[in-house]
Amino acid sequence: RYLVTRYRDVVHLERHPEIFRANEEGSLMTRVMGHTLLRKDGEAHRRERAAAEPALRPRAVKEHWHPVFERNTNDLIDEIAERGEADLFKDFAGPLAARNLACVLGLRNVSDTDLQVWSQAMIDGGGSNYGDDPAVWQRARAAAAAIDEAVDELLPYIRRNPDNSVISCMVHADDPLTEEEIRANVKVFIGGGLNEPRDSILTAVWAVLRDPNLRAEVEADPGLWPRVFEEAIRWIAPIGMYPRQVAEEVELGGVLLQPGDKIGVCLGSANRDETVFERPDEFDIHRTRTAHVAFGGGPHFCLGAWASRAAVGRIALPTLFRRLPDLQLSADKPVRVGGWVFRGLLTLPVTWSPGGRSH
Numbered sequence: 001r002y003l004v005t006r007y008r009d010v011v012h013l014e015r016h017p018e019i020f021r022a023n024e025e026g027s028l029m030t031r032v033m034g035h036t037l038l039r040k041d042g043e044a045h046r047r048e049r050a051a052a053e054p055a056l057r058p059r060a061v062k063e064h065w066h067p068v069f070e071r072n073t074n075d076l077i078d079e080i081a082e083r084g085e086a087d088l089f090k091d092f093a094g095p096l097a098a099r100n101l102a103c104v105l106g107l108r109n110v111s112d113t114d115l116q117v118w119s120q121a122m123i124d125g126g127g128s129n130y131g132d133d134p135a136v137w138q139r140a141r142a143a144a145a146a147i148d149e150a151v152d153e154l155l156p157y158i159r160r161n162p163d164n165s166v167i168s169c170m171v172h173a174d175d176p177l178t179e180e181e182i183r184a185n186v187k188v189f190i191g192g193g194l195n196e197p198r199d200s201i202l203t204a205v206w207a208v209l210r211d212p213n214l215r216a217e218v219e220a221d222p223g224l225w226p227r228v229f230e231e232a233i234r235w236i237a238p239i240g241m242y243p244r245q246v247a248e249e250v251e252l253g254g255v256l257l258q259p260g261d262k263i264g265v266c267l268g269s270a271n272r273d274e275t276v277f278e279r280p281d282e283f284d285i286h287r288t289r290t291a292h293v294a295f296g297g298g299p300h301f302c303l304g305a306w307a308s309r310a311a312v313g314r315i316a317l318p319t320l321f322r323r324l325p326d327l328q329l330s331a332d333k334p335v336r337v338g339g340w341v342f343r344g345l346l347t348l349p350v351t352w353s354p355g356g357r358s359h
Contacts, residue, residue, distance in 0.1 A: 001243075002255065002263045007273035007293065009253040010265055013244065014297035017041060020244040022300060024262065027243065032126035032140045033191065034184035038300065045299060048181060051173035052189075055104065055166040058306045064164045065104060069311045072099045073319045074359050081323070081356035085330070088348040089202060092320070097198035100311050104304075105189055106158060106165025110150050118143040119194040126191060128341040147190060148183050155179065189304075196238040197308045199344030201316050204232035206348055207283045208321070209329045214285070215321075222318045227285040229313030233271075234292035235283050240268035240343040242296070267293050268343055323359075324352040 004010055013020045018041075024030075027039050037048035054060060076096050080086050098115040102108070107115070125140025154167065162168050167186065170177040177185070208215050208228060218224045246261040257263070271292045272280040278287065295302035302308075321327060329335070330349035338346045 002257065002261060003241075003266050003269075004253065004263055005266045005269035005273075006253060007270040007276040010267065010270040010293050011297060013252065013263075013265060014293075014300070017298050017300070019247050019250050020263070021247050022244060024243045024245040025260075028129055029126040029188070029191075032122055032137075032144055033187035034144075034180065036184045036188035038188050038192075041299075047175060048170075048177060048185060049299075049303065051170045051175065051177050052166050052185065052303060053169070055164055055169045056303050056307055060164065061306045061310050065100075065307060066310055066315070068103050069100055069315045070319070072096060072103070073311075073316050074323075077320065077323050077356065082354050084354035085349070085351045087333075088205060088350055089198075089345060093198045093201040093205075093316075093348070094194075096201070096311075096316060097194045097196075100197065100307075101190065101193050104166055104193075104307060105186060106163060106167040107150060107154065107186075109154055114146070114150075115190060115194060118147055119190050122187060122191040123195060123342055128339075144187055147187050151183050151186050152179075155182070192239065193304050195342055195344065196233075196302075196304070197312050197316075199236070199238040199342075200229060200233050200308065200312050202345040202348045203236045203238075204228050204312070204317055205320065205327075205350075206329075206335060206345060207232060207235065208317075209327065209350070211283065214283070218285075219321060219325075222322075224285060225318045226309065226313035227290075228317060229309060230290060230292065231283060231285045231287070233294035234277070234290075235271070236337070236343055237267040237271050237292075237294045238342065238344055239294070239296075240339065241266050241341045267296070268340075323356045325357065327352045 004013060021041050023039050023041050029036060030039050037045055073096060076092055080091050086092060094116050095112045098112040102110055102115055121139040121143035124136050129136045158168050158171050162172050170182050208218060218228060241264045244263050244265055246257045246259055248259055250257050271294060274280050277289055295305045328351050330351055333349035335348055336346040
């Protein structure tokens, strides 16, 4: 597999989906989830994306999901406010991302814990099991089967009761998706739509808690929180790498590629390309060049981008720091960061004065 690591090559690649195909032969994702829209090209991809998209457009996010995200954020802070300490990975960011995702998808019949377990199992299998570990495949298959069962249980209700959810949009589209297509795409939304907001919350909180000047600035001007979010996903791209396959002979970055060649698009590297971003390893919300590629690009630009920007940058981050004003990194428990295909914080231990502020 050729790794594409430079910003300009990643941008070029995404502008030419007819050459650099998402429908990769032997895809790990397809093996776990079925043939999802993320591994389709052209009209097949456009059709499935168009069916899911209405639930995730900016207006839908603002009018329908914004209040849901606010409620979920405050409910979770209520649950931990009296404790005075937590690991924000397992006690806040993970459950919040799961709860928000369940609402957006319309999965009223699953728990926060279920979604987190299923998401991690499918990420471990369909996202990064290049070592072909059979135990990882077994967990991924079990998660996929559980998701299929939950979707099948829900579909009859959704057919009778349309709502604003992604599943409802896919069911009631002008060109409705088949049950097989719905099941596959629900899996891909769970696989990618949970870890990205979770990890961006954690990265942003960690960056702000490490920098007293940045913290003072954003607390004085909460309008800066969306910038913190954008810089967080540039600084540590939640999806560090995704695959593509070459369809015709082409030169990229000075390398001649042949049809069938497989490549890995390294967003984590492109977002720290020193020819594009000045001082790329520093966390700086005021950098003049802010056009990161954390959401990908071209026809496969992340469907959940607007929902993530609202849920994290406009709601979760300012709400957390407003309600727990003396939030601090734990003095004796370390922060751990890991992953490559998917990268983020694995722990974020913090403390604060018990109680917190009301909503």
